[in-house]
Amino acid sequence: MKQGIAFGIYSIKDNPKRLAAKIQGQIVDLFLLAGKNVFEDLKIDQSVFENDFLNDFISLGKDKTNAVIQILKNINLEEFSSCVVSNEEVSLHLPVRIGDYTDFYSSEQHAYNVGVMFRDPNNALLTNWKHLPVAYHGRSSSIFVSGQNFHRPKGQVNSSDTTLPGFSESKRLDIELEMATIIGKNNEIGNAVDVNQAEEYVFGFSLFNDWSARDIQRWEYVPLGPFLAKNFFSSIGAWVVPIEELAPFRVDAEVQNPEVLPYLQEKNRKNFDITLEVYLIPNADKTQTEVLLCRSNFKNMYWTVAQQIAHHTVNGCNLNVGDVMGSGTISGKTPDSYGSLLELSWGGKNPITLPDGSTRTFLEDGDTIVIKGYALNGDYSVDFGEVRTTILPSK
Template sequence: MPQSPWLNITDNSDFSIYNLPYGVFSTATRRPRVGVAIGEYIIDMAAVAGRGKFHDLKVPLEVFEASSLNAFMHLGRARWKAVRQRLIQWVSQENSPLEQLKGECLIRQSEARMHLPVQIGDYTDFYASEEHATNVGTMFRGKENALVSNWKHMPIAYHGRASSIVISATDIHRPKGQIMPKDAETPAFAASQKLDFELEMAAVIGKDSELGHPVLTEEAEDHIFGFVLFNDWSARDIQRWEYVPLGPFLGKNFASSISPWIVPLEALQAFQTDGPEQHPVPLPYLQKNNPRNFDIQLEVSLQPEQGEKQIISRTNFKHMYWSIHQQIAHHTVNGCNLRVGDLLASGTISGKATGSQGSMLELSWNGEQPLQMNSGIHRSFVEDGDTICMTGFARKENIHIGFGEVKTKILPAL
């Protein structure tokens, strides 16, 4: 694919012409609206549509003037593809309509404020990494009982809280809740001392399914608009006390953070790859025939308030035991319906190698082996003033596709 020199996009840009992710932005003079990232710029899709450039594709101006992508997603995959192909054509050639309108339709990302890209109806968090589940199980139940008996038979999940999902660069306060102190007989109400991040990816649902009708694994892609980076914050001490018998609640629902740009599924097709072999063989409704995982490299960095930024974890989305296609099939097998704007988070992504764990709980082994930072300080869990930043990218030959970042600073408890 040729690259037009008028855009001046660097080879390692997250937002190359192969990517073209969607988001919602505003400026001092433009209210929130739909944009597409390209290099250092944002294509103001409302401004382009206002010039009639998508009229023949039957994409109304209103969907790009909206403050979320839900209306655009409701148009369906055929329209998504048509708009994407037109943008690829415009950014790949000289003297295109986009170049002619660049003064009106191209905004520097540095001048924009990003917003939640979708109106989120429901949010489900899975537990789909065998390495993560094994590590956590080993800590709390011992090596022989690391995985519970149902784990390799179905993608485990819980329904989370959509209202507390925030965009990158939104600071969050340390949560409070009930905690059972060591050797105590009664719980105490206190700020969490074991605040943790969880490195995840989340699929954005772009097509409704019908109540009562399961979605098959081979149909799952029809419902995926794209992916974002996802940080599912966790208060491990609150969670440990409350999770029996019904699972996560206050230890999880205080905040989750997402990256602002949704990378379309079409941009990631070249990075599909086989996932791990599954033993025992899943039940028929969870079986798959084609490559289903995605080769996306992920990193987590931690920056203390008065210290330097340091990468503390590197892993890959391809390690997931249960694929997003299997997650969707299991989510809907009982007739539960998906709705446009839903988020399905992967669960913590961990690898086998040292330093590839996707949470502080694992990296510090529940605080028993604190991380030593380059500055000489140690971290068992995330402390006040720390900034956690997650990034991700996929690379193949000359194709580079990035997800930007999801970045959050922790403030003291209120």
Template sequence: MIKLLTIPPDSDFTLANLPFGIFSTPDRPRRAGIAVGDDILDLAMLGESGIFDFDAAVLNRPVLNDFITLGKSVTSRARSQVQGWLEKEQGSPVQARHLVPMAEATLHLPVQIGDYTDFYSSIEHATNVGRMFRDPEKALLPNWRHLPVGYHGRASSIVVSGTPVRRPVGQLMPSDSNHPVFEPTRRLDFELEMAFVVGKDSELGRPISVGEAEEYIFGMLLFNDWSARDIQRWEYVPLGPFLGKSFASSVSPWIVPLEALAPFRVAGPEQTPGVLPYLQSGGANNYDIDLQVRVNETTVCRSNFRYMYWNMQQQLAHHTSNGCNVRVGDLMASGTISGQTPDSYGSLLELTENGTRGSFLRDGDTVTMTGHSGSGSSRVGFGSVVGRILPARN
């Protein structure tokens, strides 16, 4: 490894990772970078030397969309080249001027998000919610085991980690009233999720099969889908989530490419009954990613992405099965990721049993989500997604 680079032993950003993001400093406008240890490798500056085999002007853009559009054959090769240069002790083209301390940089939303879809793909979460609000013996709706349920969300209110989240005001129905009121949510919640970034445009009218879906997935982020449970409960019938969700969602700033996660592929849960042919997915299509949620300084959840009943390939195949097209930068979120034990539930709705065994988020609370796979020099992490709750506007 080059002598000017030090990677702490517990770093998420090892040479096995090398995720992509967008950063700026007072003297460097928004540009592409790679996280490595406590530093950011300035890809735009490195590209000015003509060292890459593509037009490096795309690295000077304020989002990664144009770089991602070059395709995995280009982006993966660029990452592999950087990996090789950073591993060299001598003769590397990476110089001190190419490295920026992460603490001195501002991190930005890494892609321009055209569309955003949120799924509902954890069987444990769906079962927990169904038991709370429906017949406990029929917690899952009839369609749940047959297709990855999802809804179209609001891309404009997705913000990068560190952006404060304002408590939303909306219409809700108090338990002691027969008439709705318009006031700040009383049940503000987080949802522990992950999201994948679409890395390739598809053709309108042409479905993406499960087998080719991975070609369209560039990488993954941590995702916090903030939820106002009381607003959501009053409004969601008959068309589903709306204002109780669209006020904000938060993402981590670094996109971990799928190739970095390849060593951590695992088989998902058995799907029973068997799914229709267009959703059949064999092999190791889930990922072993340890996840954690803290509210202020208290860890409230430890979960894992491997629990997902519906995997990303199935989500994308179903999303496009009617001919809907996707575009580079689109975001697809997993839905809340819950495990089988109470300490692995990915929302306060579940952790507090709908407020009967604890409280929802208060003004001033800070929620921090982290995730990683592996350990030591093989660790591949996502950093964190952080959001602090601000009071509702008067």
């Protein structure tokens, strides 16, 4: 079995942060590897590999980063065993310095489910939804890496528009199963990226959990969108898988109807067949057993990543290396593939019974959520690792 390469940032104790690659399941220190001159012909400054973030590496451009990937795929790890670091001693960090974070809303089943719950089945998708990839700006400062936990947010809540708001801990704390696109190339202000060249602006992908407080969102979000319901915390995976490593997993994306405007029309419309799973470790479970909540797939996207980038820049908006674009919650067609508890419990109406006998509509303090992502094609596989986060009680 051949595994795709992934990149991340690691450290051991108080040593400086360095770039790491995951090669055949092993974590390899790229600063040490570069010291063995394996990348010599590429003339990459050593500071790129001893660095707090992947941004400088990504900024080398695809010619160089793809050359690095090819070298890593063909390396004999036994020969460079001194560059392999033990999983136990490693701390993994936020992989990129994120300038801006945009969250899309690109899975049709998710948008449909939300529409059915909050409006009606005949009018589930808003009129703009099939014409443009709806998106909004999120908060980049509160994106943290897998393994970092957060306190349950507090805020204003109001269950109707005729009562006065109250103040409380969020009682409808939810996950959003997403993928994060990591931007790999700057787009200068004033330029629109052609949809058929948009993937050149993608370095790769990570797992992403866009935590949401549904009760805070309900009261605050009209007319300018979600704010405090989202910006208290988001969780990103430590490993970024370059888009080139996903070539064997390309699958045709759904034909769009109605036809989209020319700037969104793709010659070759592809998604990525990557299995995504959400597990819950219930707070009371001392055995720490992971309970599968849903199994979805990155291919469940009505709007492709290329369309998202073309839309994002059609007005001349600039993009920078390290920017993150969230896919939006990715839900499949069957109820066991819905990517949020809002959908899985259908707005809290249908509690989920767990193996330990407890039930969940939304999350409880002490619950741990683990998102996993992987893909397999013949004897080639890719592993995105996991995003693991525990809900701490409100401060």
